[in-house]
Amino acid sequence: MWNFIKQKNNSIHDLFEELSKSDDFYQFSTRSVHGSPIYFSYYKSLIDEKKMHHHLLPYIQSAEKEFEELSDLMNVIPIDEREITSDAKVFINKLTKGYIFIHLTKTPEKGILVNLSNGTKGYRDFNDAENEYSVIGPKVGFVEDLDTNLSLLRRQITSDDLIFEEFTKGSYSNTRIMIGYIDGIANPQHIQTMRQRLEDLDMDVIFDSSILDQIISDNSNTPFPLFMSTERLDRTTYMLLLGQVIVITDGSPYVIAGPTSIFQFFVSPEDYYSPWSIGSFFRLIRFIGVLFSILATPIYVAVLTHHYAIIPQDLLTPLIMSRANVPFPPLLEALFLEITIELLREAGARLPTKVGQTLGIVGGIVIGQAAVQAALTSNILLIIVALSALASFTTPIFKMSNTIRTLRFPLIFLAAIWGGFGVTLGLTFILCHLLRLKSLGTPYLAPVYPFRYKDLNDSFIRSSLSVTTKRYTFIRPLKLHRYNVKKHKDIEDDYNNE
Amino acid sequence: MEQKNQDKYLVSTFFVFFLIHSSQTGIGLLSFQNTIIENAGHDSWISVIIAGLSLHIILWMILKMVSNPTKDLLKIHQICFGEKIGDFLSVIVIGYFLLLALTVFRTYIDVIQIWVFPMIKTWELSLGLACIIIYIITGGFRTLTGISFLGVVLPSILLVTLYFPLQYANFRNLMPVLDHSILEIAQSSKASSLIYIGFETLLIYFPFIKYPSKSAKWAHGALAYTTFIYLLVTLITFVYFSQGQLKHTLWPTLVITKIVEFPFIERFEFIFIFTWLLVILPTVCIPIWCCTRILKKITKIKPRKSLYTIMSLILLISIFIDDRLKVDALGKFTSEVGFYYIYSYIPLLFIIFSIRKSKLKSSEY
Structure with a gap:
């Protein structure tokens, strides 16, 4: 639309022809009690017609005197957002935002733009997170x-x-x-x-x-x-x-x-609503969940492909037993299950909630159980994969939990090639990557690197509110101080209640 | 004058601690015990202390040279020997750093080949390692510092494993103290000084420190901490092994970790070796970074180009070093070169530099 304005350098009047190509562009005219016609142009889809019929037209039609100037007309319109313009750009811009354009026969190039947009029609009213x-x-x-x-x-x-x-x-x-x-x-x-x-x-x-x-x-x-x-x-x-x-x-x-910083993605507002010890515990669980989710399957693949010796004898027996009938190498077995879980998740996300739930049960229990009985995978891997999928969902921010689930796959391949060395190599690679990342020019791995001792009280754990009185320094706020803590002296000093 | 590095590329002063400590502790910690006992036997833990203390003097010299005003080795060379000869010497130093990196690189691969994957080809592992080294170095000095920070902090969990051999400790192995002559202890000190090499890279990266004047305490602290770690490992090795056993053990530290046992993990040395990757990465990366830095300053070669050249050189050489004996020989050679570099070249440079500086000063007035 901007293009043809530029090309022809049109006036508003010439634009009408172009605009009326679209069928939801309306134009009509009306008269005041005694006067010449007044023209209205607007997109029907954008404006609130009720507003037009109740708050705009009656005032114009019932006006007693003749409108000589646009300013006379403007004075009778009881709507705040209105302006006189002759600029084609402004005209188009406002028109597409739900404004209505009013002009007189005398002034085809100049008119009043009145905001009649229908606001939030089509949007939902509330969202319970x-x-x-x-x-x-x-x-x-x-x-x-x-x-x-x-x-x-x-x-x-x-x-x-x-x-x-x-x-x-x-x-x-x-x-x-x-x-x-x-x-x-x-x-x-x-x-x-x-x-x-x-x-x-x-x-x-x-x-x-x-x-x-x-x-x-x-x-x-x-x-x-x-x-x-x-x-x-x-x-x-x-x-x-x-x-x-x-x-x-x-x-x-x-x-x-x-x-x-990366640590903020594992913070849930709930940490601050529970007592600090419990909030800290939940946050630690989340971090352990992340580690488990990234590492569990790769370690399984690494150990069973290359490092049998690492498993103690007592644990080796159940592992071998559960894998005895599986005809695939650990890599294929792990990939098969991991991809199944990803499929379930993806299908669950695309389906309506109720269907999704049913599918989860069908997928989780039926496919899992059947896969073990058909000797496609081992029981132990099934547990590991299911747990690590579960663990990845503890991350409060969805984007981050997606990342964590994806990171697992390259690590599984590395584990199959180089065993534990591959896993460490992959992890180090991720670590280096994190070291190189920046968010708005601030290091992504703060407060661990660059090391900020003072910020650690609200990172892996969440300290008591009486401790976290300062803002994070790595965000470089202008004011570090957040609030004051008053100590209850009588309780603090006297243990004998005297 | 030396152009000041941009503020955003500088690292906080206390990271000097991690840079120095991580550039020292590397592959040496796995096998140094049977080189140092050759002369002083069970008294060689004293040699470890002596070597550590003597290095404080060298470090003091280095710090004296590079600070006031802040400069690096290139500038020092230029001040001492003039532009041409100075640059030539700096190029030789590149060779030395390359040797340091190559030794650690190849020895770690050797450890993996011996302990974990006997059948794996050298080029395979080298390629994997080279990728990550390139990735770290292209991240710049801040990433390098980050890796050396994490390379100290994360593997320090492994210190816990030192508790397990203590259960079988025989403290009489250390008795009688001072059973050897001073000469023998001195010879062992020479042997043990080799495990400390690597910290002289400070000569190159010093201008990247935010407040260089305050870095001395961190640098000395790092050296002291390294000495402490080596002393601890030495003592524990001595009380765990008898001298006779130790003579025939190639990687004493790894053998010690073999006895660590958890209900869900046996052969703990696997985990030890894999985690050790984090420890050796800074020891390889810092010298290579220094090489690219010198090359950039002297010849204006882009760091990216020089990095790929250096990395492919290291890859090529490490493939040619194809058996244990050659790896051993490489280690011995590097130790020898390192010893003379630290104990002869740096003091010499210090003396020449001091004379030069006093001359410059007197000519100013």
């Missing part, structure tokens, strides 16, 4: 509509330091994108980097924030997510408070935020 569910704590999630999301955030952080900056990106979608940060906490350098990357961005339609995530990330070839993406309100607020910069995209319920 199903993909990042937590038992304790609020379950408010973002929806597709940008303004709803903004108001959710504004209602939680009432400080005027919360700043949003708007960008419009996408040559065909003109999607609104907002950068959000807390002034005085977020490092201006991060804000500037984020701003710069969004400005440089070019895309036809921005479907989801994860597309932004890929385009603006520091390294687009990595399987690791370099920006946090979440649909939870509490998590987003927490990230803002830590000094991270968030990006909200219209039409996407996911907010992305950076700079982030």
Whole structure:
């Protein structure tokens, strides 16, 4: 559409012809009580017709005097968002956003644009954070509509330091994108980097924030997510408070935020809602789950292909027994099961919830049991693969758990070729990769490398709230101090209750 | 003047500790025991201490040379011998670093071939290792530092395995203390100084430290820590093996780990060897990185090009070194070269540098 404006350098009047190619573009005229015709042009699909019939037309039609000028007409329109324009670009831009264009016979080149857009029609009203569910704590999630999301955030952080900056990106979608940060906490350098990357961005339609995530990330070839993406309100607020910069995209319920470190992907808001000892325990379980999920199957393949000697005698017997009838090498056996699990997961994700559940049961129990009885796999591997699949789902952020599940496959191949050496080689490779990654220019492996001793109190474990009074230093916030802790002196000092 | 490295490429000062410690501990820790007992026998743990202490002097010399103002070996060579001869000497140093990297690289492959995969070809393992080494070095000095940090922290779990041999310890093996002559102990000290080589790479990467003036305590601390680790391993080996046994044991440290047993793991030395990959990676990568750095400074060859050339050279040579005896000979040769480099060349350089510097100073005034 921009093209033909540029080519012919058209006036608004000439554009009407082009626009009326589309059948949802409407034009009609009406008169005031005594006056010349007034013309209305709009996309029927974008505007709220009720608004037009109740809040716009009656005021114009019932006007007593003749409209000599556009400004006279403008005065009778009871809607705030209105402007007079003769610029074709502005005209097209607003028209496609649900504005209606009103002009008089005398002024075909100039008219009033009035906002009658039907807002959030077609969007869902609420989202209870199903993909990042937590038992304790609020379950408010973002929806597709940008303004709803903004108001959710504004209602939680009432400080005027919360700043949003708007960008419009996408040559065909003109999607609104907002950068959000807390002034005085977020490092201006991060804000500037984020701003710069969004400005440089070019895309036809921005479907989801994860597309932004890929385009603006520091390294687009990595399987690791370099920006946090979440649909939870509490998590987003927490990230803002830590000094991270968030990006909200219209039409996407996911907010992305950076700079982030890999450890934040294993943090669940629930850790902070439980007592610190229990929260820490759950977080440790998650880390163990990740290690188990990445390593279990490769180690099985490595040990059974190359290093039988590593298994103690008592354990060797059941292992051999369960594998006695399996005709394949461990690599094929493991791949067969791993791919089965991946198929189940993929099928479950594509199907409606209820069908998916049934399929899970059918797949998990029937196929698993049958595979063992048919001597395609061993019992022990079945347990290992199922457990590691389970373990990978403990990661709270879905993108990260996908990554973890995928990392297993190259390691399985390496294990089959070089045994334990291959596994270590693969792990070291992943480690080096993590060392090289950066999120918005901040090292991805912080606070382990570069080592930040002070940030460790909220990384592998979650310390008590009386300890974590400072923000993470690796995000480089302008203000480290978060809150004060008052000690209850009477309890602290006196154990004898005197 | 030396151009200052950009701030974002610098690493925090305390990483000097990990860089030095990781560039020292490598393949030597697996087999040094039967080289050092040749002369001083069960007293050679004293030699380990002596060698460690003597290296503090060398380290002091190195630090004295490179700081105030911060510079590297190339600059020192240029100050001492003029531009042309200085650059020529720097090129020779490349050969030395290459030798260090090659020895560790080939010996580790040898360990894997002997202990884990007797049938595997050298080129196969070399290729796998070379890929990861290239990947680390192309990440730049920060990634290198990261690997040496993790290469110290993660494998330190293996220190726990030192508890197991203590159950069978026979402390009388150490008695009587000071049973050997001073000459014998000195000879053993010479032999044991070889396990410490590698820290002289500090001469090259020193300008990459954020606050160079504060790095001395970390550097000396790293050396002391290395000495402590070696001393610990030496003592435990001595109380576990008798001297007679030790003479006929090729890889004493690995043999010790064989007795570690858990309900679910036997042959713990496999895990030990695999985890050791993390320990040897910095020992290989840091010298190679230094080579590419020198080449870049002197000949303006792009690090990427020189890295691939160096790596293929190492691959080629390690394929030609195809049996145990040659690997042994390589190790002996490197030790010899390393000894003379550290104990002769660096002090010599220090003396020339000091004279030069005082001359420069007096001419200034």
